[in-house]
Amino acid sequence: MAQSPLTVIPPDIVCAADYERYAQRYIEASAWAYLQGGAADEMTLATNCDAWASLKLWPRMLADVAHGHTRCNLFGDELAHPIILAPVATQRLFHPEGELASVLAAGVMGGAAVVSTQASVTLEEVTKQAHGPLWFQLYWQGGRDATLALVKRAEAAGYRALVLTVDAPVSGVRNREQRAGFSVPSSAAQVNVKMLTLPVLQQGMSTVFDGLMPLAPQWHDVEWLAKQTHLPIILKGVLHPKDARLAIEAGAAGIVVSNHGGRVLDSALPTLDALAGVVLAVDGAIPVLVDGGIRRGTDIVKAIALGASAVMIGRPYVHALATAGALGVAHLIRLLREELEVAMALTGCKTLECISSEYLHTAANFNGA
Known part of the structure; x- marks a missing residue:
């Protein structure tokens, strides 16, 4: 049985990995399987983290980094740091205050948070x-009318941007949570939307191609949506x-390089491997963010060196939420920001704008050093 969340941060929690180690004590076993699981054999889940760890920094010495900072501007808002809380569904599974605690922590720490359509608290x-x-x-939401109604609710509530998730019209098989017999309890129900009604299938029809995919968006839907709202679409x-x-x-104002935390298409490439190509294709026209396996301040430096404007974190802040609520999430953000500051100082980077691929030890850089 899960323990009650902490009200004081233990002194031995000094990084994101420590929160993961603690969190399992405060999350029911089936919910833990849901949180930690990935699609099929969980290959992409593993390679996301491994890819960031394998890329090495190449620091420069004796640089003037006094009075540096981690500030960035995204979609008209100045943030104290480039660490965004990614959308995670049904957060009351992990702490009684759920999304309320997460967004409180994000704001207090000078950052932004993304609230899931499938939140357990109304938007x-x-x-x-x-x-x-x-x-x-x-x-x-399976069609334009229902989708637009949700967008107008978000506009009226004061949200600053829309993050349209485009990689999960069909969810991957999550074996770990299936084995755990997971289902969302009523206390953490998704309260913003109703379950979609799938078409009635005739014998021989495909659940995927005839049931789910007719309800999924396409590029012309993104173009239409961009014309229906004043909010930037990411x-x-x-x-x-x-x-x-x-x-x-199609009118997007930003992109998140993401493979859904390895939860949808197994064997998809890790986000680090995709980032540079997307940045090159965008060529500065819109901001590019990245998620998937970000666990350290050094990972953030690597992401920005590859061209990202900011990063998103998912599982790490849920581990902190489960452990100590808003206090835990705020503490995790502080830890990551401090790790980022140290990594910037030790590589010779005064601001985020100073970070470039020069600080990565790659074959191309080594050969041209």
Whole structure:
């Protein structure tokens, strides 16, 4: 049985990995399987983290970094740091205050948070707890009318951007949570939307191609959506450079390079491997963010060196939420920001704008040193 969350941060929690180690004590076994699991054999889940760890920094010495900072500007808001809380569904599974605690921590620490369509708190109630900018993560609701109704709710509630998730029209098989017999309890129910009604299938028809995919968005739907709202639309789930260019053509204001934390398509490439190609395709036209396996301040430096404007974290802040609520999430953000500051100072980077691929030890850099 899960223990009650902490009210004081233990002194031996000094990094994101420590929160993961603690969190299992405070999360029910089936919910833990849901949180930690990935699609099929969980290959992409593993390679996301491994890829960041394998890329090495190449520091420069004796640089003037006094009075440096980690500030960045995204979609009109100045943030104290480039660490965004990614959308995670049904957070009351992990702490009684759920999304309310997460967005409180994000705002207090000078950052932004993305609230999931599948939140366990209404999107309007979440904004009352916010102390910083909130973005609303949007799942296509099977058609334009239902999707637009949700968008208008987000606009009216004061959200600053829409994060349209485009990589999960069909969810991957999550073996770990299936074995654990997971189902969302009523206390953490998804309160913003109703379950989609799938078409009635005739014998021989495919659940995927005839049931789910007719309800999924396409590029012309993104173009339509961009014309219906004043909010910037950020497409989350882009891995291919050609899709990055199509996103710009469709009116996207930003991109998140993401493979859904390894939860959808197993064997998809890790986000680090996709990032540089997407950045090159975008060519500065819109901001590019990245998630998937970000666990350290050094990972953030690597992401920005590859061209990202900011990063998103998912599982790490849920581990902190489960351990100690808003206090835990705020503490985790502080730890990551401090790690980022130290990594910047030790590589010779005064601001985020100073970070470039020069600080990565790659074959191309080594050969041209």
